[in-house]
Amino acid sequence: MEAIWLYQFRLIVIGDSTVGKSCLIRRFTEGRFPQVSDPTVGVDFFSRLVEIEPGKRIKLQIWDTAGQERFRSITRAYYRNSVGGLLLFDITNRRSFQNVHEWLEETKVHVQPYQIVFVLVGHKCDLDTQRQVTRHEAEKVAAGYGMKYIETSARDAINVEKAFTDLTREIYELVKRGEITIQEGWEGVKSGFVPNVVHSSEEVVKSDRRCLC
């Protein structure tokens, strides 16, 4: 909370119900794995700061969505204002993998006119013995959509940090290159507070802030 952040990114986490979206987010934001987790109602909110380079922090606002169909009309409303997303499936649940296409189709419709940078996440990789989706085929699907693929486990805290920070970095690069721009009326990316510096994506050094106060 004390930290000053350079940008705020809004990320959305989607995927079938029970693939472990909320658990992944809570591992990332709260650092623990909840033993009991009720199905998400509508949409939930989390946030965390990520330091992508020394002194460069990004505030992530993470929208956790309900996987259940009946909440779809609520969750749909949140695509539009997201800059990035984690699309989860459960590696022990083939069906949830097959639905990845549907999820992407759905977002395509609702994200207009903006775009979302997605990463495909094969979740519950600690349950390797029950695996129903191979890494290879998941990677192929991801590549087909121009996404990165990563396997995570919220329970064993595998790749959780990496999944979020890699996505954050990717978005940050796009912002830096001007391929994603801050726009009025769009909440996906917001610039942070760097006092008295009209900052584009240029270097903002910590010491700059210090001397200005």
Added chain:
Amino acid sequence: MKMFNFCSCDIILLRDIIIMSENDGVKNMATVKEIPSFDSGSSQPKKQLHLAEHSAKQESESEHIAPTRKRPEPKSPSEPVTSEVLPDEGLKAIGKDPVPTEVTQTGWGYWGNWGKSLLSSASATVATVGQGISNVIEKAETSLGIPSPTEISSEAQNTEETNVKASSTHKEDGNTSPMGTALGVFSTISTAVQSTGKSVISGGLDALEFIGKKTMDVIAEGDPGFKKTKGLMNRNSTLSQVLREAKDKEELRTANEVTMATDKKAHYGLLFDEFQGLSHLEALEMLSRESEIKVKSLTNSLSGEELVNLKLELEQLREAFSLAEICDEEEDEKKEDEDFTSEITELFSQLRVSTRPDKLTKARNTVHEWIRMSSSKSLIEEEEGKQIEPENPEQEDKKTIEDIHAFAIQSLAELTAYSIEMFHKTAALILHGKKQEITALKRSKALSQMTVLLCKELSSVSKEFATCLTTVGVKEKADVLNPLITGVFLEASNSASYVQDAFQLLLPVLEISLIQSQIESSQSQ
């Protein structure tokens, strides 16, 4: 009809200060009777008793006045069904409202959906806005002294003290001019705040809302940032927008002043956001808006008897939403700790939605545990303190008044955020959850009771924090301690406003659920 201009709002708010002060000032004076020997000689109690009697009389005289925390308009401007008869109602409202006191209900927190009532009351009451407003504001600024952590040099504090004392005397002299009364109120707050013990403000929510309203005005006048926020507002801006802007400003400000790390720790808006209160509020607003649109289109498709019946039922719903009467009775506050948990759980179960208020009750119990611990610690210290002095500064458990204040603000932000989250989840489940055998009206009533309960809880928590502050800060100077205590009450008042506003956002949600179930039942017949 729905167009209203900002000037009217300003005037109304200012006018409210004066009128409110006439009520609340009297009420607050009554608190003095409960702390008979505080700061006064032995001859005092008699006088105070007299004062109390006097005020009680006045209080009953002014009983016809609507309670300040009551929702400003039972018929909200967004109410879709009757939209075609809006002009008519507007006229009625004007006709009904010429007595200025009736409009005192308008709380500052209701900017989101004021439109109509403001307009109607404005025309009737502008004339009563008398002279001396700017003076009142000026006084408000100096005597309240808490609007934002930015200013308040100790110098200003000192002047404040003298002002307060001066006006306090005026009040006791029986000065009844509007100015005098207004000043009296501000001073009474400070007086009440100075007093120790549980009965800090017996007016409870009244007083809380009063402080909040005042301060909001003061902030609006005194803080350019807020002024801008206010200026930006139109009837489309929502509570969350207002809050978000205020928070963004605060973030910007604190980013500029790295030195003020402590401020930031205790900044309500930032903390409220930190607990995701803003996001849940926005989400709730979204559901509310969507429902409102649906209600409009569905009622437009109805006609004849169906429409008449529906209107009747909708009217009942609205009543349940407008009757959120908060009686802040003494006996209620004496209840045991566990009662809140069991009561809210019980009320929540009446809603028949597939979620529980666990997050809220857990946070609330943590808060109470914290208060209990720190007060018992300070009690022990007080008993043993005389021998142990000088106190051991290394003792980590020892809470400073700043710690308590920071925790109080944080707790209020947390409890409010979770309350709003609870309302948001409820809305989502009412709209998209599994069908339940329960009427929208029953749910409305449970929600209304819940709102009352939550506001009471916020009030009682703030009182406990105030007690805690006065106990621990007994050796502190008043100008150090008072702003902290007033700050706690202010945020508690704001919290209660947010909770009530969130509650109001549920109305369209319940309306649509009522309409849908009626359509379903008529189709199945």
